Amino acid sequence: MSGPLDGLKVVELAGIGPNPYACMLLADLGADVLRLERGDADAEDTPSWDVLNRSRPSVAVNLKNPSGRDLVLELCEQADVLIEGFRPGVTERLGLGPDEVANRNPRLVYGRMTGYGQVGPLSQRAGHDINYIAVSGALWPVGRKGDRPVPPLNLVGDFGGGALFLVFGVLAAVLSARTTGKGQVVDAAMVDGSASMMAMTHSMLNAGLWHEERGTNILDTGAPFYEVYETGDEKFVAVGAIEPKFYAALLQGLGLRTEDLPAQFDRARWESTKESFAEIFRSRTRDEWTEIFGDLDACVAPVLSPREAVTHPYNSERNVFQSEGTIQPQPAPRFSETPGAIGRAPGQPGAGTSEGLASWGITSTRQATLRAEGAFG
Numbered sequence: 001m002s003g004p005l006d007g008l009k010v011v012e013l014a015g016i017g018p019n020p021y022a023c024m025l026l027a028d029l030g031a032d033v034l035r036l037e038r039g040d041a042d043a044e045d046t047p048s049w050d051v052l053n054r055s056r057p058s059v060a061v062n063l064k065n066p067s068g069r070d071l072v073l074e075l076c077e078q079a080d081v082l083i084e085g086f087r088p089g090v091t092e093r094l095g096l097g098p099d100e101v102a103n104r105n106p107r108l109v110y111g112r113m114t115g116y117g118q119v120g121p122l123s124q125r126a127g128h129d130i131n132y133i134a135v136s137g138a139l140w141p142v143g144r145k146g147d148r149p150v151p152p153l154n155l156v157g158d159f160g161g162g163a164l165f166l167v168f169g170v171l172a173a174v175l176s177a178r179t180t181g182k183g184q185v186v187d188a189a190m191v192d193g194s195a196s197m198m199a200m201t202h203s204m205l206n207a208g209l210w211h212e213e214r215g216t217n218i219l220d221t222g223a224p225f226y227e228v229y230e231t232g233d234e235k236f237v238a239v240g241a242i243e244p245k246f247y248a249a250l251l252q253g254l255g256l257r258t259e260d261l262p263a264q265f266d267r268a269r270w271e272s273t274k275e276s277f278a279e280i281f282r283s284r285t286r287d288e289w290t291e292i293f294g295d296l297d298a299c300v301a302p303v304l305s306p307r308e309a310v311t312h313p314y315n316s317e318r319n320v321f322q323s324e325g326t327i328q329p330q331p332a333p334r335f336s337e338t339p340g341a342i343g344r345a346p347g348q349p350g351a352g353t354s355e356g357l358a359s360w361g362i363t364s365t366r367q368a369t370l371r372a373e374g375a376f377g
Contacts, residue, residue, distance in 0.1 A: 003030020003331075004338040008080050008174065009360075011072065012036060012056070013063070013096070015085035017129075017154065018162030018190070019113050020052040023083060025167050027055035028331035029340040034360060036061040036072060039350025041376040047345040051328040055343035057352025057359075062377035069095050071375050075360055077104045080177075081170055085113040088123050098185050108183040109173040113166050115157070117189035129157035132190040136161070138198050145215030145222065161193030216267075218242065224274035225250060225264065228303060235286035236303035239277075249298035253289075254280050350376070 005026060012023045014037030027033040035053060039060035062068040073096070076082055082101060084091050091097045098110045115132045116122035122135070130151045133139040138161070143150045166188035177183045204210035204217075216222040225241040241250040247264050251257065254277065261276075262269035281289065286302050293300040304312055310321045322328050322342065331340035353376060357367055370376060 002338060003028070003340040004335050006030040006338070008032065009078060010034070010081040010083060011075050011079045013072075013082070013084040013086070013091070014038075014058075015113070017085075017158045018166065019083060019085035020050075021159055022111075022113065022163040022166045022170075023056065024052050024054055025163070025331075026081075026170075027343060029335075030338070032056075032359070034059055034075065034356050035352075036063075036075075037349050038062070038377055039348070039353075041350050041353040041371065043348040043351040045347055045351045047326060048348055049326075050346050051326065053346035054328070055341075057344070057356030058347050058349050059353045059356045060350030060376045062375060063094050063096065065374045065377070067370055067373035067375035068377070071362075071370060072096055073100065073104050076101045076108055078360065079105065079108055080174055081109045081111060083111040083113070083166070083170070088112075088114065088118045102183065106183060107177050107181060109170055109177055109186060110183065111166055111170040111173075111186045111188065113162060113188050113190075115162075115190045117192065118185075118187045129154035129162075129190065132157040133161070133194045136191045136195040136198070138194040140212070141201065141214060141217075141220055143214045143220070145213065147214070149214065156194050156197065157190040161195075161197055162188065162190040165193035165196070222267075222270060224270055224277050227274060227277070229278055229281035231284060231286040231289060232282050233285040233287075237281060237286055237289050238301050238303050240299040240301075242299070246297065246299045249296045250300065253293045253296050253298055253300065256280075 008026070008031040010023065010026055010031050010033040012019070012033055012035045014020065014035050020035075023033050023035065033056040035056050035058045037058060037060070039058055041060040043060075061071060063072065101108055101110060112118060114123070115127045116125060116135075130139065133156050138156050139149045139151065141149075142152055166186065169186040169188050173184050173186050201210060205212075210217050214220060219226055221227050225239060225247050228236050228238050230236055239250060241247045244264065248258065251261070262273060284292070289300070290302045307327075309315055310323050310327055315321055319330060322330055326345065328342070331342065354364070354367060358364070362370075
């Protein structure tokens with residue numbers, strides 16, 4: 001593989017959700033990632049459904065076996081990064097904690113992904129995305145007026161506040177290690193990351209421009225110009241016409257005149273304006289509205305299902321998705337000189353044991369010994 005991270009070597013202690021996504025991002029951009037997990041070293045090398053595990057081989061390792069643990073430490077000697085997502089203290093009990101790894105490789109960056117962080121009163125508490133963003137304050141504002149908060153899938157905690165902040169932190173620490181010669185622990189917590197993503201909301205709260213009541217603000221469906229509207233065919237369009245010039249174009253597409261409506265930012269009239277917009281949007285199909293707004297810069301877009309998005313003209317022309325075989329998003333972001341790529345299809349757990357270890361210098365003879373010692377489980 002090639003990519004901007006070519007030459008970066010990563011040991012991944014397999015987990016779920018944000019951890020494999022973080023490692024997928026690194027591998028897509030050229031990092032040499034070994035995914036270590038419970039699996040079958042003799043598994044058939046057939047594609048798996050889980051695209052989060054693409055672009056890197058899956059190696060079967062029993063972390064509770066002494067030989068398996070020693071193999072991980074040996075691999076860490078040549079790695080730049082180790083990434084793990086267990087509860088705090090688990091890798092220490094396995095003999096694979098930051099101190100043990102640093103003794104083998106003081107330059108290694110030790111990336112840790114949890115919900116509540118390595119320390120604190122909730123550090124040992126189980127949870128999922130919905131719990132972490134509840135504690136960070138990111139779940140409260142998402143929803144309509146008078147209704148309960150709506151979980152935004154698991155995008156804000158797992159993937160945004162978790163995986164992306166882990167990747168950001170790990171790469172920053174790698175740059176530091178290359179300057180100082182000393183690695184460090186990166187404590188990436190989904191509460192921390194999702195709280196950071198609320199920076200603009202806190203700014204508006206500080207300025208008195210945001211109300212904590214859901215569905216009453218500019219970006220939370222309170223405003224008629226930032227809303228999802230149902231169309232005549234029971235589909236939807238998304239409207240984000242915040243700036244006055246875009247709002248004027250929105251009114252043009254709807255066949256309305258500015259002078260016949262309240263001022264755009266007259267909050268007291270938002271509900272009535274929204275009702276008027278909703279009635280008009282229900283008068284045509286989604287595709288008809290898409291055509292009407294096709295030549296108007298009004299920040300109006302059709303709401304597509306995940307599968308519809310794959311064949312949308314914009315996404316097709318820009319090659320946003322791989323649509324042949326396993327449907328999946330292409331690597332992002334894009335690089336002019338060192339583009340990323342999907343290096344390999346996701347495999348069955350353990351199917352890449354021989355190939356993956358050989359690429360890191362573990363010979364077939366040594367692999368036979370490890371197998372006999374139970375290192376592969």
